[in-house]
Amino acid sequence: MIRFNSDYTEGCHTSILEKLVETNMEQTAGYGEDEYCGQARELIRKACGDERADVHFLVGGTQTNVTVISAALKHYQGVITAKTGHINVHETGALEACGHKCLCIETPDGKLTAEQIAAYTDAHFADESFEHMVQPKMVYISNPTEIGTIYKKAELEAIYQVCKKRGLYLFMDGARLGYGLMCKENDLTLSDITANTDVFYIGGTKVGALFGEAVVIRNEELKKDFRYNIKQRGGMLAKGRLLGIQFLTLFEENRYFDISAHAARLAEKLKDELIKMGVKFYINSPTNQQFPILPDAVLAELKKKYSFAYQERMDETHSAVRFCTCWATKEENVDMLLADIQKLLKADD
């Protein structure tokens, strides 16, 4: 079985394993207060162009989302999110289990716009029953989104302006951030993101690490006491150095960006070649997740050799599915997949 179903099918980048082996029997302080975490924090601050940013390492995405959002909100406040947002769909209500409501906005492409955020917030405060509704206080965006789309620099800046004017915190979920930053359409840098959000995270789990997400907090209000929140939400790893070592390795020698570029390039190849075959897409994604719409008969055959994720039935004979590339994807497998699809499409004609 060749797996394209997700971007966490392999272990981690070899350099990380090497560093783990090398440092294994060293004794260090626990809970992220070791030297490796310190070095990793420095590298990330530098990459973000903000020497004063707080950087924390957590284990996984759901945990990170819950920790960041619940740390920022009071009990009666909620978070604006696209209806497709990971926090709203695929975290088994982890955020609600912390007491907070997802304030959902329908979007065609998984992205929120500055206008939508402004309109939602203004409507809340204009409503005579405003105290009977959850107060919007934070905006959650994923970049890339859950369906592969990305925010352009102008869009992000506009969103952040709207947020600042209305006293909303802006939080970017960067579980797949590398794959967004290194795709062709992207015009954002880590510095841009740092300057145009209050807090965001750089995903490791899906981008070369065994696990781990690096939270970058720029807004002073959100820095205070953050480690209490990490501990309370179960995210304070005893052997915190494991996270430090991983992010240290990823942010040395441009590694995070190079391996992301690899995945982006293979996804583009996949997309371009499928387009040439006349395949339509569920959404126009420039990143490592591609959502082609294929005949069910073709999918039934493909399934025997490849794993991929089911997205949505499109009509009686076609479904949208998801193929992911990642830092570890082999080009030969993409080529084989393309060849197989082409053959099956012809047979299906």
Place this chain on the structure above:
Amino acid sequence: MIRFNSDYTEGCHTSILEKLVETNMEQTAGYGEDEYCGQARELIRKACGDERADVHFLVGGTQTNVTVISAALKHYQGVITAKTGHINVHETGALEACGHKCLCIETPDGKLTAEQIAAYTDAHFADESFEHMVQPKMVYISNPTEIGTIYKKAELEAIYQVCKKRGLYLFMDGARLGYGLMCKENDLTLSDITANTDVFYIGGTKVGALFGEAVVIRNEELKKDFRYNIKQRGGMLAKGRLLGIQFLTLFEENRYFDISAHAARLAEKLKDELIKMGVKFYINSPTNQQFPILPDAVLAELKKKYSFAYQERMDETHSAVRFCTCWATKEENVDMLLADIQKLLKADD
């Protein structure tokens, strides 16, 4: 100011006040374990045609919804609701603050259908990522709904069949139940509701009481330890007899139904006369909440004399608003309102 903005603008039915005065200096046990609560429970059980039902008295609607739903669910379970459901919109996230997600379904009329519930639930369990999503375990319906529509007997029965087959609890919010049961279109009885839900409540706050909601639990699974939940959610009134006395009075001599019928009749009059004037409605409501669409200029004038609730802008010059009748509404005020609207509409022509 003549108030039509809600159905809780006056105090309570005179008989209740009389009974409160009469019993005021009696000494009773607290927390709903007095005789009056006992008698009220008996009357309600009889009215519901179920001698084994558990009946509990709580203070208000939000509290009741939260107590019932959180008592029934495990942490990872949620409640299916129409997007317009009170729990989703107007309770400041009280349910999320207890850890549970509203699983929203869009509906044109504030009502859920058996088909929607079945489809939502079946899709959950068919999804390969089902454990990454909140598990549906309860269905919340309001009758009448937040926009005045009601469930017909066949609809309720179909919903309950779907729920039972899928292991979902069915909970009916009856904040305005009397106004539903006594409107012309209704074909449900309290017994039908008892037999076709697992738990529901009979609203007192909006139907003649100072405050109070009577929860009726038929499903044995939901009966256990319910009073712990009431206490935990702040709903265990020290002087519980106040609730017993109110529901006792309301369920004596058919009072609950008679005063509801009064409100229903005046709402029908309001609706019929507005229709005669050519007024269109936001929704076709057969109950005590009416949502006419009126010119903004007319509304601006009306506002000087009447209070009513704003519902939604319909076009550049028209808005939908809400007028409520209730057990205390004076017919002369409805007549005056109608005359004023007619006059203003003509002037607006």
Place this chain on the structure above:
Amino acid sequence: MIRFNSDYTEGCHTSILEKLVETNMEQTAGYGEDEYCGQARELIRKACGDERADVHFLVGGTQTNVTVISAALKHYQGVITAKTGHINVHETGALEACGHKCLCIETPDGKLTAEQIAAYTDAHFADESFEHMVQPKMVYISNPTEIGTIYKKAELEAIYQVCKKRGLYLFMDGARLGYGLMCKENDLTLSDITANTDVFYIGGTKVGALFGEAVVIRNEELKKDFRYNIKQRGGMLAKGRLLGIQFLTLFEENRYFDISAHAARLAEKLKDELIKMGVKFYINSPTNQQFPILPDAVLAELKKKYSFAYQERMDETHSAVRFCTCWATKEENVDMLLADIQKLLKADD
């Protein structure tokens, strides 16, 4: 059965019922935004000597405690309380259900001291694992306490100094405040309490009202958005005027204090006479709750005629019990109780 088991055995002071009858059919705004609430707020501000205080009306004590505390705390913060505090013992974990831990201190008399609070807080921040423990952020004291003792002015001032120095909020639960303020030993006024807490509440349920507690907030930080919290915790009464009318009536003509003085006087009589009979007490309470230690044989007899609360077994043949007086207690019943105890004690000799 003559009831001394609690201070909420009767309805309410007659003046309140009269005012409810008088205003019953008036139409008012809902949710505490009516004129009666406005007037009651003004009277309470005046009584507290703080024209800028925010005053909110809630229904019951558990609800009030939960609303105030959860509004003040972030998720990782907790509240310091005596182990006997109502929030820790008798609210079915309502506070934990909102996510917050009770940080308990053992005390002999139900009271916290400035020294205890300082020591607890300083120990937290001195601990190298401080982030692994709940951060103390609020102090909860009851006055009178759950076992009838009261804070002297000097004690309260010392506590508040300690709190301010350490950035802790001080919250006083005044469920029985009147009975504390009007007992002989007391040297506190409402103004003193307002000036020496961040927030407190004046209990109505146990002091002459049908129900209701008036929250007084002096600290600006705690004022913001408080009504969202009330709604979220189920405390926003639709017919909020009921609370306004009750507190308006209680704070007119010194009523709250006069009826409290009545209860305090009868409790003192009970205590003094029992002491004369040689009865020992569980705790030296100067307020309306008295905790005599009586032979089990005497208690068994008393039970046939009186209700009272069991407190604790003291030895093989004696138990401590609780008798409460209240605004409604009849002196003749206290006299009869005393006579009966005397008779039974002699027989038991």
Place this chain on the structure above:
Amino acid sequence: MIRFNSDYTEGCHTSILEKLVETNMEQTAGYGEDEYCGQARELIRKACGDERADVHFLVGGTQTNVTVISAALKHYQGVITAKTGHINVHETGALEACGHKCLCIETPDGKLTAEQIAAYTDAHFADESFEHMVQPKMVYISNPTEIGTIYKKAELEAIYQVCKKRGLYLFMDGARLGYGLMCKENDLTLSDITANTDVFYIGGTKVGALFGEAVVIRNEELKKDFRYNIKQRGGMLAKGRLLGIQFLTLFEENRYFDISAHAARLAEKLKDELIKMGVKFYINSPTNQQFPILPDAVLAELKKKYSFAYQERMDETHSAVRFCTCWATKEENVDMLLADIQKLLKADD
């Protein structure tokens, strides 16, 4: 700096790293549904002597405690724990953040007894206000405890009998389970524990793994839907195979027990030698945590070369501290520590 301050100062057992390197580029399913997790589950079931037990892998201890306990309890239920229990002291209120109260019992040695559990539970249900208090539903014990003591087989059996009779679930926190099982005083086996608890976990983080805890559920009631809870509490590792590979390696060739025995032996050596020097202990611990009481002057010197944890001031010149051994502790370091203490004690004389 030579570290004895905790049992998670090094990375992991070399065999684990080797296996991670070996399997790194394999593609597997995510979220614990891979083959390695399957094999690890089989080995653990075998070691526990229960082929029907459910085995789940989580990342860390706080997360595991919270997930297991909140999965088992309804909102109004709490967990009985020794006051020193990890969940009560060192998890930043993670359990309360899930809505559940710790029902604390004071104990001299960190252990609960069958009698204490029975008495606490019986008192709850005998109290007339039982519904006003959190209902005990689960018992949490740590083995070894937070201060190194262990449960003997007869003690555990007695506790489990009491629990079963009262409908309480018994949960054992085994963060340091290996160090308990392999100490001299121990008479428990994994099979005994499986048979005498409803659920427990086998700690990996402190016993040879990079991270990871293996939850073993025997009680059918607790098995249902457990993975929803893991996901909701942030514990579902995307690359779940990392946990499978680690536990697989630990449970092959008796590794988990052998490396635990190493730590136990070194701790015994430390203890025995210190006793010979006349050192007193805070608690008589037979496991890998040792709590000697030493002169502050000695500790000040030791600190320059060794790290250890501060436990409690004992008198004006002595403090109790904690030294941990673990799977990775070098005997030469223990010997050096002993020599240094001996020298310092003499100098201090």
